[in-house]
Each structure stands twice: as structure tokens, then as C-alpha cells.
Amino acid sequence: MSEQEKLPQSSTPDGAAGSPGDRRRFLKTAVGSAIAAGTGIAGGALAATAPLQHSEVRHWDGETDLLIMGSGIGGIAAAIEARRQGMSALVLEKFNVLGGSSALSGGVCYMGGGTPLQKALGFEDSTQAMHDFMVAASGVYAPKEKIAVYCDGSLDHFDWLVENGVKYAQRFSAEKELSHKAASLYYCGCEKSYPFRNIAHPAPRGHVPPAENQTGGRELMTFLIAAARRLGADIRTEVDVERLVMESDGSVAGLRVMENGRTLHIRARKGVVLAAGGFVHNSEMMASYAPDLNRCRPRWGHAGHLGQGILMGMSVGGRTRIMDHGFSVLPLYPPEDVLKGVVVNGQGQRCITEDTYYGVMGHEILVHQKGRGYLIVDAACDYPALDYRVVIAARDDTIAGLAAKLHLPPGVLEETVAYYNKYAAQGQDPLFGKAPPFLAPLQKGPYSAYDLSPEKAFYAVQTFGGLETNVDGEVINAWGEAIPGLYAAGRTSAGIPVSPYYASGLSIGDGSFFGRRVAKHAARRKA
Amino acid sequence: MSEQEKLPQSSTPDGAAGSPGDRRRFLKTAVGSAIAAGTGIAGGALAATAPLQHSEVRHWDGETDLLIMGSGIGGIAAAIEARRQGMSALVLEKFNVLGGSSALSGGVCYMGGGTPLQKALGFEDSTQAMHDFMVAASGVYAPKEKIAVYCDGSLDHFDWLVENGVKYAQRFSAEKELSHKAASLYYCGCEKSYPFRNIAHPAPRGHVPPAENQTGGRELMTFLIAAARRLGADIRTEVDVERLVMESDGSVAGLRVMENGRTLHIRARKGVVLAAGGFVHNSEMMASYAPDLNRCRPRWGHAGHLGQGILMGMSVGGRTRIMDHGFSVLPLYPPEDVLKGVVVNGQGQRCITEDTYYGVMGHEILVHQKGRGYLIVDAACDYPALDYRVVIAARDDTIAGLAAKLHLPPGVLEETVAYYNKYAAQGQDPLFGKAPPFLAPLQKGPYSAYDLSPEKAFYAVQTFGGLETNVDGEVINAWGEAIPGLYAAGRTSAGIPVSPYYASGLSIGDGSFFGRRVAKHAARRKA
Numbered sequence A, B: 001m002s003e004q005e006k007l008p009q010s011s012t013p014d015g016a017a018g019s020p021g022d023r024r025r026f027l028k029t030a031v032g033s034a035i036a037a038g039t040g041i042a043g044g045a046l047a048a049t050a051p052l053q054h055s056e057v058r059h060w061d062g063e064t065d066l067l068i069m070g071s072g073i074g075g076i077a078a079a080i081e082a083r084r085q086g087m088s089a090l091v092l093e094k095f096n097v098l099g100g101s102s103a104l105s106g107g108v109c110y111m112g113g114g115t116p117l118q119k120a121l122g123f124e125d126s127t128q129a130m131h132d133f134m135v136a137a138s139g140v141y142a143p144k145e146k147i148a149v150y151c152d153g154s155l156d157h158f159d160w161l162v163e164n165g166v167k168y169a170q171r172f173s174a175e176k177e178l179s180h181k182a183a184s185l186y187y188c189g190c191e192k193s194y195p196f197r198n199i200a201h202p203a204p205r206g207h208v209p210p211a212e213n214q215t216g217g218r219e220l221m222t223f224l225i226a227a228a229r230r231l232g233a234d235i236r237t238e239v240d241v242e243r244l245v246m247e248s249d250g251s252v253a254g255l256r257v258m259e260n261g262r263t264l265h266i267r268a269r270k271g272v273v274l275a276a277g278g279f280v281h282n283s284e285m286m287a288s289y290a291p292d293l294n295r296c297r298p299r300w301g302h303a304g305h306l307g308q309g310i311l312m313g314m315s316v317g318g319r320t321r322i323m324d325h326g327f328s329v330l331p332l333y334p335p336e337d338v339l340k341g342v343v344v345n346g347q348g349q350r351c352i353t354e355d356t357y358y359g360v361m362g363h364e365i366l367v368h369q370k371g372r373g374y375l376i377v378d379a380a381c382d383y384p385a386l387d388y389r390v391v392i393a394a395r396d397d398t399i400a401g402l403a404a405k406l407h408l409p410p411g412v413l414e415e416t417v418a419y420y421n422k423y424a425a426q427g428q429d430p431l432f433g434k435a436p437p438f439l440a441p442l443q444k445g446p447y448s449a450y451d452l453s454p455e456k457a458f459y460a461v462q463t464f465g466g467l468e469t470n471v472d473g474e475v476i477n478a479w480g481e482a483i484p485g486l487y488a489a490g491r492t493s494a495g496i497p498v499s500p501y502y503a504s505g506l507s508i509g510d511g512s513f514f515g516r517r518v519a520k521h522a523a524r525r526k527a
Helices: A020-030 A073-084 A100-104 A116-120 A127-141 A144-152 A154-163 A216-230 A283-289 A308-315 A336-340 A358-368 A399-405 A412-424 A506-524 B020-030 B073-084 B100-104 B116-120 B127-141 B144-152 B154-163 B216-230 B283-289 B308-315 B336-340 B358-368 B399-405 B412-424 B506-524
Strands: A062-069 A089-092 A234-236 A240-246 A252-259 A262-274 A326-329 A342-345 A373-377 A391-396 A447-451 A460-463 A466-468 A474-476 A482-488 B062-069 B089-092 B234-236 B240-246 B252-259 B262-274 B326-329 B342-345 B373-377 B392-396 B447-451 B460-463 B466-468 B474-476 B482-488
Touching (some): A062 A506, A073 A262, A127 A154, A144 A154, A308 A482, A326 A358, A342 A412, A412 B412, B062 B073, B073 B089, B116 B154, B144 B506, B240 B308, B252 B482, B326 B358, B342 B412, B392 B399, B399 B412, B482 B506
Parallel strands (some): A089 A234, A262 A482
Antiparallel strands (some): A342 A373, B342 B373, B474 B482
């Protein structure tokens, strides 16, 4: 197996790792070959997710304690913790670069409760406040048991990351979107937005290694992959994981993999960890399970997010959850000035506080407003020319003229703006409680309307649906039991992130935190 | 096995069949025993969904061609069609009454394209109009392939129902909610509501046997169960289906069932049909998969909707879909007069055309408006006293006074009502296109606000999520292939009904139509 290891060199909107040629070649071989003709099902499938029985395996080509599919944050955290627990660990990465989506991400980890970095920078936080915010912001799909465990372990998790080489700078940034290359702490979600600032004391919980242009994920994964290797984890690239191998009692025996055209069987003494990302690049799964998210572009995430890990878990009876959930990030800011405008729905009614986190904004327009909305700004708070993220729908010297060009019902937008202006002039927002720094009457023409529909605007999308796991990362079967030796982590599992996505760093946080727990649990299993 | 067969005698909000004692006894034995301690998973489980291997079965206690779990519309349609195709059929019903939720329902079947009844009553319809309406009203989750097959086969399906004894009266009702006991055709969905009346020519497509008090389901199932028996299907009650029995090649061999304390194994030569309803009465599944629907009461559907059929399918690798979908029916009408009022969200903004189908209304408030909303009416279009479905939130002589009592943002409700009144006086609704019969200014105090939150209002709830099936009702596994010999029908499958539920009769229509297709497909299988 190839031992060459690289990290991806840039964080592009397409999230593709490897050269375009690599990616096309990969997609051609991995996808689209297996949908049984005539089944008439939109849900997609990869070629080889069916499990094998151990009895079908002639001999093992290798073995390890913890066998890990995927080298993103979930897999690498599991590998590090496995070594710390005295287990051997083998990480198999399909691509010729390591780090998965995590290395392409901003690298933010959502942590709080009074971390050393929060304290050093003078911020108060409590486990309870962090917990209450996460439960409230998650809405009806709040995974309460996981949130409780996650918050209780957050201080320890910070220490663990630092012990494993992650470096944070002692510097805070007050910007909503972190762009200061030397800062490591910021408000990364909607903690200060209404109604959450009234529910729990806000604190900055976005922890990120200092980096330019939101490439903190590359830094984070560089630190952690180095730690995994230093601790003795075996990390291999360009290995396709094809099938689970199962014992006759329903427990997991290992994996069948393909490397350089050769089929190998690898035994896992303690467990197999499926940590191969979500399914944002599997168009059939997107169309079937997440048609709302499927309206969004760009697909945000590594080209390996093809659902293979999820399908492998399903193939042995693993349940899935929240398959329609994901982030649909509508990044209106930066510049923060545009948040002084109003976001209206397809009728011209204001529908959300504009200063919320951009994942909450995207979910509001995409789901709650059925994909229709506009951002209305005046000349004092407009975008700079040629911003690639936004598409202008209309521009006019008057609000009435703008409304007419948008074919809105007569008078509604005028009433919306007049109401907003009246209270904004007093520093108030009785409708949605927008914070005072973002309140200003719209009064300087020309006025602009930006189209917020997913077909027009930049909506970064990623999936959150995946295998149902317990707080130890064990995959749960149809009758509610853990499948012995089968684990999932990161976006192959349904974890902390749900719709709406209310803060950066929840997915990296979930992957690293529960990846660790997987290894701890596996260490306690009898081999 | 007991051969006594009764139909439930009433359609109650609780939807419980059998005596309360029966139901309690059943619930105690079937539910709540199997959640593995310490898995920490909210998703529930029934005691015995794990499959058996054929090799574990010593001998078959019986055999049939098509073995059907559940005696609702899906199972009975499959049984009738099986006999018409020359197969033997055995229907196993857990309760001591037949008909499942279908017998408790209104018995409406959604059909169109110019049925003999539509024609006889002078209504024009086309397959295309029916198709276009169904696709548009289904929204982003439209199951397009199934809708196409369903619409193409609708005329034939009408004939099939009539051939199998279903009787329709040649009488139309113009009421939105069918209460005329002698009528068999009505507009049962939002065909005439904006925007659908502009998308496809509306036609009445609700076909229902004449009955009092919406007990058409009892009539429908009485006709069809009689037909099944006349054709020679074997129908047995008080049989608990426990597990699938699988061949070593992954195809279905039969079922393990429990009858009078005795475990029996029944071979299915052509296939097993899981038609055991949804999971609305499985509180763990509701909490995990459908937390929005879980806010709603009453649970609408037969006490047998415990998810057992779905879990059995999952236990052999069947995929699920749209597990969060269902109907959440908020029946504001009758009386239709109240639809002249305005429905506003938690901010006091109008948010939907009030004359839409009540399933669309419930979904709008529950999901899109996050569970907050009010119906505002004046004294001219109020409910009669003591209507059990609605809870008054406030009453006042002025709109401003009403708004204050509701703690709405200042001035918003006043603007909403003024805008509505201005255009309603002209017979117009530029905001949501409500049809003229329901447009009237609100001007006669006292004004009333009814609380539409699911915690307060009557929200009948049923689940639509279930096993993923192709157009022949075959259950699909993780890698996109049909599981040989395994079928699902009715609400055990994910079918035509999605959220929002836009017309009565879609679930009965789906169950009967695809139940037939299951039997036709199974008849072509090699035994």
C-alpha cells in the first residue's frame, strides 16, 4: 500500500481533493454502476456494500485492533485514542491525500464551559450555558443525550486536542466570520442572536488554529495526523474499502478492501469504524433522501462523500436518522454591513433576524420559506461590486419600485421596510430582536434586492444524515441494539449537527469528540 | 387460528381497535421490552424483529403463495389481487378485528383522470391534470415515478374497486369536508386553492362509499374484505407476526408467527407483504424520527401502528425514507365560514391561504411556522360555542387589543388585518390568493384568536415514513436492489403520501393501488 501522505492544498468551493483527473476517474469507477435496473428507485447505490460472511474469507491478509475507514477528523481521532488506549490502529483512506472534508474545512471545533483559551481571553462560560444554547438552537431534533455528553466532556476535549499537538493562538476576533489569520477564538454561531442571547449567556466557542483564508482545517488535521503517526497508528492511502466482513453471530469481523487491484481481507480484533463522510456527492441519495439540500450548490465537502460508509452500515442492518438534514449555508456576511438590511420571504414579509448564523439563515429560506427570499439593502449597506456569492434580483431608487420589479404583492414590501425603519431608528427590532449593531433604517437609494433562492444564491451544502449511533459511537440496528464491533463517526453517523446548523465547529467537534469515544469503547471490548 | 372477523364499530380520535383492555394488554406485551440497556438511543424497538435463517426452522407449519402481514387496505388489496392472479393468499391480522387504520379512516380513495363517477356527475378531468396537481402539491419530496404510475392506472383502479364490490353513489357534495351521507364524490384536497388551481384544472377526485360521519372506511373495507373472502383468500385474526425467515441467498422464505402462545413457521412461496401500518403509536420511533409530528395529538390510526413491519424490513437490510413525514391535520373547517378569517404566524404576519386543505394547513404551522400560529376571526365568522377542536387564545373588541393580549409585536396584526380587509372588500387576496367565497373583511367585534400550536389545537397525526419500495412494492436494500420476495404496502412503505399531505384519499389510494401491484409482481416470480 502506498504510504505517501499529503494534505489537500486548498479549500475550494467544490471541495475536491486530488487532481480533477483523479476525481473524475474515481467517480467513474465508484458511482453509478450499481443501481439495479428496473428497481425504479431514485436512491443511489455504490457497487459493493453488501456484507461478506467470515466463512467466505479464505484467509486474513492483515489484522489490527481498530480498523478505520476514512482519515477525516472522526477516523484520525479514533486512531489517536486507540493508540492511547494501547490498541493497534489502521486507517484506510481512499484518496491519495489525507484529512477528508475536515482538512478542507475551516477547522473550527465547538468547545466551551470555560476552556483555558476562553479564560485566558477573559470570557466567562459554563457547561450549562453551552448545553442550554445547543439544545435550544438545535430545535426539535436536538440529540439531547449526545449534547449532554459532549458538553460535559468539552474541557477535557480541549486538553486532549492540545495534548495531541493542536496549537491555538491567544487571540480573540470579534468578526462574525473569522478572517483574522492570527486569532483562535470567536463567536462562531448564533449565540448572540435573538432569542438565544436570552436563553443562555453567550460565549465565544469557536476554537480554531490560526490560519489564513479559513484554512484552519488543514492546520488542525496536520497536527492530528502527525500525532496519530507519532503514536504509532498505521495510516494508508489509496485503499478502497468495499465490504464489511461479519461473523455468524452478527458481530463485525473486518473489512474487504481493494488496493492496487488486489482484494485484501483485514481482520479487526476490536472493531471497525466507518468514518467515510456523508453523501453530498451521491446524487441519487441526495435526490431521494434530501431533496431540499439537493437544490443547493456548491456541494461542500470532500469528493469521497459518496455515502459508502452509510450504505455499508445499512447493509448489516444499521438504522439511519435525519437523512434530510444538513447544512445549507447562505453566507450573507461578510461584509457585516449588509446585515443592516432586511431579509424577506416570497411575499415581501420579513422572516428572520438578519444577524443570525448563516446556517440558520440558509435553513430558514430553504425549508421554512420554501426556497424563496430576498435580502433588501440600501446604498449605505450594499455589497461591493462583483461579489460572487450573491445574485441581484432587482435594483430601484424606491422600495415601491423594487417591489414592483420583484412582482411582490402590492404594498407589502413598503410596509415591511417602513415598519423596520421606524423601529430601527430607535435601535429596536420588535419583530425579530436583531442586535443593535445591525439595526439601521434603509433610506438611501438605490435599493437592491438579492435573490436568496437556492437556485440563484451561493448555498454551501453538506449532509448530516447517517447511521444511528449511541454515545459510544456504536451503530444501532433495527431492533435497537448495538451491532457488536461496528462503529461510525463523523458524518457517516447522525450526531450533534442537525438542521438548522447553528454554529461552525459542531461537525468537527462531533467527529473528534465521538471518534475518541469510539476508541475508548472498543478498547473495553473483548477481542 | 381464530376465524372470527369483525370490523371496528367506530372511528374514534384515538383510533384504538378492540376493547381498551385488549389494547392495553397488547401494548404491554409488544412494546417497550427491547430497548437494549445502555445503548442510549431514543429510537424504539419491538421485541422480535430480528430475522431467522431458514436453516433455523425445523419444519413449516403451513405455506401459501403470498403471505400478508396486516389486514388494512394494502394487505387486503394484495390478497384480492393474489387470488385474481391464481395465487393462494394468507392474511395475518394481529387484532381480533379486521381492516386496520383503513377501516377507521374516511375511506376516501384519490382517483381521477375521468372516472365513470366523475363523468356521470359532469366533471371533466384528465390524467395529466391529476398528475400535475399531485406533483406540484407534493413539493420537493414528490415521488414522481410512483405518481406517474398511479395516475396512469387510476381509471383501471376505479374499475377494479367496483369489480371487487365497492359501491359509490352517483352524488356530488360541494362541501370541503364530506359530511353528506349520500354523496360519493367531492373536492378532497387543495385542488381549488391557490396556487394549484392555476397549475392544473381542478376536479373532484375524492371517491368514497356513501356513509355517515366519515365512516366510509368501514364501508370500503367491508366491501373489500368480503371480496377477498369470496375469492378465496384466507384471513386470520389474532396472529402476531414476529420475524422474517430468510433463505441463505438473502431472499425471503416466510414468517415466524405466534398464535395462542404457539410459535408457527409459515412458508411464502411467492413473497411476504409487510402491510402493518406506520409507527404513530411507537413513542420511541416518533421521538427519534419524527419529533415534529410527535408534538401532535391525537394519534390518528389503529393501535397496531407500532412500526413492527418497518423494523422487520430494516432487520433484513431494507432502507427507509421520509421517516419524518406524515400528516398533521389541523381541521379548521367545518364550519367553512371561519376560513374567512386570517391565519397568522407567531409574529402576527399572515402566512397561508386559509382555504387550503387541512393537511397543508397543519404542515405549514407545525413545520414552516415552527409550531406557532393563530386563526383570527370576527364575530361574523366565529366557531359555535364549545367546539372541541379549537382553543381560544384571546378575545377582544379590537384587533389592537387582541394583539396586545397575544403579546405580538406592536402594530403587526393591525397591519395584517387592515391589508387583508382592504383587498377582501374588493374580493381579492394579493398575498395568498384565497378563493373569493372565503374572502370577507374582519370588522365585527369581538375578535377571537384561536391557538394553532400543536400543544393546544387538535392536530390529527399519522406517519408516512417507511420502507423504500419500487413501483412494484419490492423493498429496496442498502445497495439499491430489491430484496427478493419482500414487499411492503400501505404505511409500512414510503409511498405516494408525503409532507405536506394535500388531499384525503392519498393513503388509501396508495395502499390499494400498490397493494395490487405487489400481488401482480409476486405472481410473476418463480416459486
